[in-house]
Amino acid sequence: MIEFQHVHKTYRVAGREIPALNPTSLTIENGQVFGLIGHSGAGKSTMLRLINRLEEPSGGKIIVDGEDVTAFNASQLRGFRQQVGMIFQHFNLLASKTVADNVALPLTLAGKLSGSEIDKRVTELLARVGLSDHARKYPAQLSGGQKQRVGIARALSTNPKILLCDEATSALDPQTTASVLQLLAEINRELKLTIVLITHEMDVIRRVCDCVAVMDAGQIVEQGSVADVFLHPQHPTTKRFVQE
Template identity: 45%
Template sequence: MPTDTDHDLIHFENVTKRFGTGDKEITVLDDLCFSVRAGEHVTLIGPSGSGKTTILRLLMTLEKPDAGTIRVNGGKLYPADEKQRREVRKKIGMVFQHFNLFPHMSVLRNITEAPVRALGKSREEAEARGRELLDLVGLGDKCEARPAQLSGGQQQRVAIARALAMEPKVLLLDEVTSALDPELVAGVLDLLRDIARTTDITMICVTHEMNFARDISDQVLMFDGGQVIESGSPEKIFSAPEHERTREFLGAVL
């Protein structure tokens, strides 16, 4: 949980992002401003196309904003040169919907490759930490397996371990259970609850799992039309939303 000494770890200021050109141009983020404090767990909710995943992709430098400033841990992500972005980006880990594991590598190699290449860790150090993380996610016996030999839930656990191996200050979660069979969802969500409860990692989560959002969040942001239309504690947003659009959305998903 954040404390009084926490600061804004992530800050979006007047961020705009458009896709397409001409009469097919769509504004996905519209002069967006919001902040996330160090150690805070923030969940982004809202209808598909409201800009939630675009926020995560901007933080991962997979997209560039058309306007505005993004800061992470005091450093500028945008506007900034490529070297600055790479340095800021090292502090951020992301777990995607579809795992994105390297099929030709073992599970352990999937976890250790980035720390060796991007953080300059020795292979021995990276592998020791990788084995610890695989134990953490319940897959300590799968080090030499290939991703194709694992279930979807196991692959997502490997993806979570891979993100944690980069020692991120920020963990981004993009609909991490949407590609899983229903019986595998609970295990992955329980793992993420444990991470939220036992670490000081700042988390930004995009999800339609509202009970999960209620459990882990310090703050919930409701998005619509590329803007935050309402924000507050889980109790406020889920029990007493003020905005009619929030009430409509929650009525459809709860």
């Protein structure tokens, strides 16, 4: 579903070059839950944001579902981004909009469905994430776990093929984390969605991921099935995460 071919990224700030991702090749299969783990600054968010071109690569190619994303023009990119949902550590909900309106927003912006079709879809999505009774609330009236469920419903609204999760559970307590991870696993199974998930915690990887890549200083230092990486960690960074 997602293929990185020698992709690299260097940021330029005030004339200085900041290498964030060394040339990286990677394949993520359709329907996988793929984990990216690494310490702060390792390049995880950069790698994730390259997938939907929130960051432009400095070189290399990114192929998603057979199409070269790096060659898309602005209008192709807009269409493509509707196939890629994203959720964030701090939820990024609009405080002045209700739960239902937050979930409806991508559909309203896409402008393809009528008002009543959007209402119907929002009702379905809120039921899927277990928030049917909260449609008319505002984000400030929800718990952290509930806010992330709104984020998930919003990310699913356009029926994406891929869901990108940047530390989606890092702001949640362990029990809430477990229930959000369970929801992501359900979504992966039932909707056959490919999920790429960033975390600092090996426990998150163990609970939901099929495969994992360990990142360190802008490169993938180890990668494989979760069972293999847990049982036979090779790189010192991986060993430290597994011990934790």
